[in-house]
Amino acid sequence: MKFLVGMVVGWIYGMIYHNEFGQSSPKPVKAAAAPPAVPPQVDDEEFxxxxxxxxxxxxxxxxxxxxxxxxxxxxxxxxxxxxxxxxxxxxxxxxxxxxxxxxxxxxxxxxxxxxxxxxxxxxxxxxxxxxxxxxxxxxxxxxxxxxxxxxxxxxxxxxxxxxxxxxxxxxxxxxxxxxxxxxxxxxxKSERVVECVSLLKVYPQKRQLKIPDLSGSGACKTSEEFSSGDYKWRVLLYPNGNENEKGQSVSIYLECVSAKSFGPHQKLKAEYCMRLKGKNDATCSTEKFSSWFTSSTLACGTHALTRIDKLFDANKGFIVDDCCIVETEISVQAVV
Structure with missing residues (x-):
């Protein structure tokens, strides 16, 4: 009888201890077996x-x-x-x-x-x-x-x-x-060709340029060189037209000067537009182009920007003191 009473008292004491202190007897836990060490050269390869x-x-x-x-x-x-x-x-x-x-x-x-x-x-x-x-x-x-x-x-x-x-x-x-x-x-033997394409997240960069001596000799008039996206550029303007637009339209191109030193497989992609600036906010703009520039394709643009008579129209004011102002907007998007 004493033995039975002792068991009951022990059970009640254990319940009180667990409820008041939030503890219970720890249960044995088996340790996870460590995986066997394998030398680095081991590979069950198919053959x-x-x-x-x-x-x-x-x-x-x-x-x-x-x-x-x-x-x-x-x-x-x-x-x-x-x-x-x-x-x-x-x-x-x-x-x-x-x-x-x-x-x-x-x-x-x-x-x-x-x-x-x-x-x-x-x-x-x-x-x-x-x-x-x-x-x-x-x-x-x-x-x-x-x-x-x-x-x-x-x-x-x-x-x-x-x-x-x-x-x-x-x-x-x-x-x-x-x-x-x-x-x-x-x-x-490895004969692979490795190419690295860098896509750039940049904002368009604007630049105003003066092209002088429009009445001088030479069909192509050029702006000074300028930088955009870590590359050198310049504008080529043909006041009397180029290619099949000679004598009819003004031709304008953007030239990547840096591309002259590109390797045979190197190229640059840019989105750009160009516009002539006249008086009273008059403008004459190209559409927005997207072109790849290489050592063999230095310049891209349009043969027909506007009619020649519009460029030389004094009321438009595109030409002042034998010079014109061209605004460029360039975004370099990719380099290979």
């Missing part, structure tokens, strides 16, 4: 398997007393270097595997990468070979096209072949405790 007669073109390594690698607890064997595609390589063989010790893992690694330029990159298709010494044919394990660079200079297969299959004498991969590995590496 195709086939057999062939010819030996590998770039490298062969015969390992005698192969079983002693396990006996001596040699977990990794790195072969000598070989050259393929003007680069140096080596095989890294893990006889006990990396992620799964039921498999043999083999990797291809670039060597002497410290002498390569910054941000180097080599794209290659490689094949790992294993000789069947009974049939004298090679088992070929071919991977995908891979990119070798500073971040990842090693690619390969963590599950190349099971140890059971490798060690089975009937398969012929190990004979007299010797096996033969090989490699072929074909580097894909």
């Amino acid at each position: 195709t398997v086939e057999t062939r007669d010819p030996p590998p073109a770039h490298f062969i390594s015969k390992i005698e007393s192969f079983s002693l690698l396990t006996t001596y607890k040699i977990k990794k064997y790195e072969t000598r270097e070989f050259v393929a595609g003007d680069h140096k390589w080596k095989l890294i063989i893990h006889p006990e595997g990396i992620k799964d010790n039921n498999y043999v893992s083999v990797y291809l690694a670039m060597t002497e990468t410290s002498s390569l330029p910054a941000n180097w990159e080599v794209n290659a298709i490689f094949t790992i070979f294993l000789l069947n010494q009974i049939s004298d044919k090679y088992m070929c394990f071919r991977g995908k096209l891979r990119r070798f660079n500073q971040l990842k200079s090693t690619w390969g297969f963590s599950k190349l072949i099971t140890k059971k299959k490798l060690r089975d004498e009937l398969n012929g991969y190990i004979v007299d405790d010797s096996c033969v590995f090989g490699a072929e590496v074909f580097v894909v």
Whole structure:
């Protein structure tokens, strides 16, 4: 009876303690298991398997007393270097595997990468070979096209072949405790064209320019050079017309002076308009153009801005002291 009363009192005390202090007995929590550490070169990459007669073109390594690698607890064997595609390589063989010790893992690694330029990159298709010494044919394990660079200079297969299959004498991969590995590496020469397009968020920039000596010799009259969007420009004015508008209309063009020094694939896109300024707020404007300027296309505009007689009409006041005022409005939108 005393035992029963003690249990009831203990239960009531526990309830009071929990309600007043908001506490309860802690429950055991299982710690999450940390994932196993994996070397950075491990990748279960897909590969195709086939057999062939010819030996590998770039490298062969015969390992005698192969079983002693396990006996001596040699977990990794790195072969000598070989050259393929003007680069140096080596095989890294893990006889006990990396992620799964039921498999043999083999990797291809670039060597002497410290002498390569910054941000180097080599794209290659490689094949790992294993000789069947009974049939004298090679088992070929071919991977995908891979990119070798500073971040990842090693690619390969963590599950190349099971140890059971490798060690089975009937398969012929190990004979007299010797096996033969090989490699072929074909580097894909890069001939890519790289383009960088810079789209600019800018506001139109206005500029008033004086074009002098309209009655002087020469069909084309030019303004002084000016800057807009970090590039040099000028206006070309043909008072008596240009091309098929000669003798009929005034022609006007915007020239990107900076484009004269552009490379063969460099170009600049600008949205712009031009207008003649006369007296009493008289104007004569082009439409808003959007053009690409290159080293071969320096100037863009219109052959027919207005009739020639309108330009020289004294009542319009476009010409004062043999000069005219042109206002430009330019937005540089893109640079390639």
